[in-house]
Amino acid sequence: MRLSSLSRPLWTAVAIVIALAWAFPVYWMFNSSFLPNTVLQSTTPTFLPFGGSLDNFKAVFADGTFLQALGISLTVTLTTVVVCLIVAFLSALAISRFKFKGRRSFILAMLLIQMLPAEGMFIAQYKMMSSVGLLNNVLGLSVLYIAAVVPFTIWMLRGFVAGVPAELEEAGMVDGLSRTQAFMRITLPLLAPGFVASGVYAFLQAWNEFTVALVIMTEDQMKTLPLWLRGFVQASATRETDWGMVMAASMMVAVPVIIFFMIVQSKMSSGLVSGAVKG
Amino acid sequence: MSIHAPAPEGHAVRQDPPGEAPESAPAREPRRRRSRVPALLILPTLLILIAALGYPIGWQLVTSMQKFGLTQQFGAPPEFVGFANYAALLTDTNFWVVLGRSLLFCFLAASLTVVIGFLLAVLMKQVGTVARLILQISMLLAWSMPIVAAMTVWVWLVDWRRGVLNWLLTRVGFDAEGHNWLAEPVTFFAIALIIVVWMSVPFVALSIYAGLSQISDEVMEAAEMDGAAGFQRIRYIIMPLVAPVLSIVMLLQIIWDLRVFTQIKLLQDAGGVANETNLLGTYIYQMGVGAGDFGTASAVSVLMLVITVAISWYYVRSLMKEEN
Numbered sequence: 001m002r003l004s005s006l007s008r009p010l011w012t013a014v015a016i017v018i019a020l021a022w023a024f025p026v027y028w029m030f031n032s033s034f035l036p037n038t039v040l041q042s043t044t045p046t047f048l049p050f051g052g053s054l055d056n057f058k059a060v061f062a063d064g065t066f067l068q069a070l071g072i073s074l075t076v077t078l079t080t081v082v083v084c085l086i087v088a089f090l091s092a093l094a095i096s097r098f099k100f101k102g103r104r105s106f107i108l109a110m111l112l113i114q115m116l117p118a119e120g121m122f123i124a125q126y127k128m129m130s131s132v133g134l135l136n137n138v139l140g141l142s143v144l145y146i147a148a149v150v151p152f153t154i155w156m157l158r159g160f161v162a163g164v165p166a167e168l169e170e171a172g173m174v175d176g177l178s179r180t181q182a183f184m185r186i187t188l189p190l191l192a193p194g195f196v197a198s199g200v201y202a203f204l205q206a207w208n209e210f211t212v213a214l215v216i217m218t219e220d221q222m223k224t225l226p227l228w229l230r231g232f233v234q235a236s237a238t239r240e241t242d243w244g245m246v247m248a249a250s251m252m253v254a255v256p257v258i259i260f261f262m263i264v265q266s267k268m269s270s271g272l273v274s275g276a277v278k279g
Numbered sequence: 280m281s282i283h284a285p286a287p288e289g290h291a292v293r294q295d296p297p298g299e300a301p302e303s304a305p306a307r308e309p310r311r312r313r314s315r316v317p318a319l320l321i322l323p324t325l326l327i328l329i330a331a332l333g334y335p336i337g338w339q340l341v342t343s344m345q346k347f348g349l350t351q352q353f354g355a356p357p358e359f360v361g362f363a364n365y366a367a368l369l370t371d372t373n374f375w376v377v378l379g380r381s382l383l384f385c386f387l388a389a390s391l392t393v394v395i396g397f398l399l400a401v402l403m404k405q406v407g408t409v410a411r412l413i414l415q416i417s418m419l420l421a422w423s424m425p426i427v428a429a430m431t432v433w434v435w436l437v438d439w440r441r442g443v444l445n446w447l448l449t450r451v452g453f454d455a456e457g458h459n460w461l462a463e464p465v466t467f468f469a470i471a472l473i474i475v476v477w478m479s480v481p482f483v484a485l486s487i488y489a490g491l492s493q494i495s496d497e498v499m500e501a502a503e504m505d506g507a508a509g510f511q512r513i514r515y516i517i518m519p520l521v522a523p524v525l526s527i528v529m530l531l532q533i534i535w536d537l538r539v540f541t542q543i544k545l546l547q548d549a550g551g552v553a554n555e556t557n558l559l560g561t562y563i564y565q566m567g568v569g570a571g572d573f574g575t576a577s578a579v580s581v582l583m584l585v586i587t588v589a590i591s592w593y594y595v596r597s598l599m600k601e602e603n
Binding site: 008012015018029032041044087088094100103104108111115116117119120123125147150154208215230233258262 | 317320321328330332338342406414416422424425426427431432434435436477480481537538541545548549559560567568577581584587588590591592595598599
């Protein structure tokens, strides 16, 4: 389908220029992470990583706080993913396989909760966590993340559960399986892609989250990776900023996300518009 | 990827799997009997949501009617003041400035995002496969970049001493050397706007592109034969067909752009003047975490939640309607 009679080469050129400009910040992070600070301190930017090295990455690893933050981020993220998948799966099962009183209200609540901004709640969450002694606590942060992520995960999984026809299970039951057996052997394996897609979604949300973590994790040794990166920028801004190291650090926060995102993007995107959450 | 009107579900007419049709074989009867199973299944979700959201929102409603001052910082219980915090806010010029600024920023960012996203989606249709893939990959890269990492790069790009932006502007003849964009509220928000639009356009462009891909070639060819020119084709064929997707992404952008906390906070870190660049999120943060005025911060939070729910309501209702 073509929209205009203007020449295709012209539009192709326009598209490529826009693509390059759009990806430039990402490229800039990549490029600079390999360059030594002496090159980056120059007022003339260096656009190609020739003669670069992995020194910046080594320096980030040598800074013990990175591994500490990585550990915290991994713990919070994995807790969120696991608990979220279990809890959301049960709810998804309820709304797609059962009719019950309050089902509509439940779905309505899930949709609305997805829209609530963290900024509208973080003061209250801070005070709550403080009163139950869960400030600077991996469990405390995980609970808040699970609550934030679970509504969309339910919505996503619900689509997958609904996509497995109950007839398949019934056929299994005709063949002599119990309802539970039929479910475990027939339905559950078919839901694997749904678990992967919603698990990755939960992972990305928890891994990238900044706002709630900023409020809840106030101690230095309890920082998640996004907080650590911010702290790293601030600390180096007092001296002459070590942009090489900062960019290497950004790379290490970003690369897992970019890879994950690229893999599941097509699976997630249809759910994004219907489920109303930005990745 | 298929962008469709969100999947309907519900009691009356539903597109759910055949096994769920209301009147069906007795084989599945046990499931529809009144049982405790669904309640048990949703119980964990409800418990977590009540603990992590319900309770704090309740606390917030109560706290928004309490006064926090110096004595509370030393442990005195806060005094109940009814709607005094709200009254104080609504008569405070500064609050209106922040609110107005947030709404203006949100509206500008959302409109720009949707317009640019739409144009890029049309462009993707216009070019060959290779150029389209290049464009799609660069959109995906920008979209998948974690927000703090992206902000870190942007802060450097606009850095007044060694940023690429100033270097580039100087090269093409502007006197931008050493110009600090973040020091002035107007340029601060211009930069913030560019960054937010950069981050949000990919989602919109790819969603609309998916919508466009569902327009059949026959329809476009027929229009071409009828002599519809490029612009007419956009206006009379494409727009109406992608209008549902457009309205959804516009609404979502407005909701999302109302909460640009991270971007603003990190730009403020990098040299913005906090008091003159606050939007709702950073205002609440400054008020509550910074100044310890939990009463006022809660009142602003409650207002923010009300605004968000009011905007989302239309969208959520339309999702629910499709269930009937």
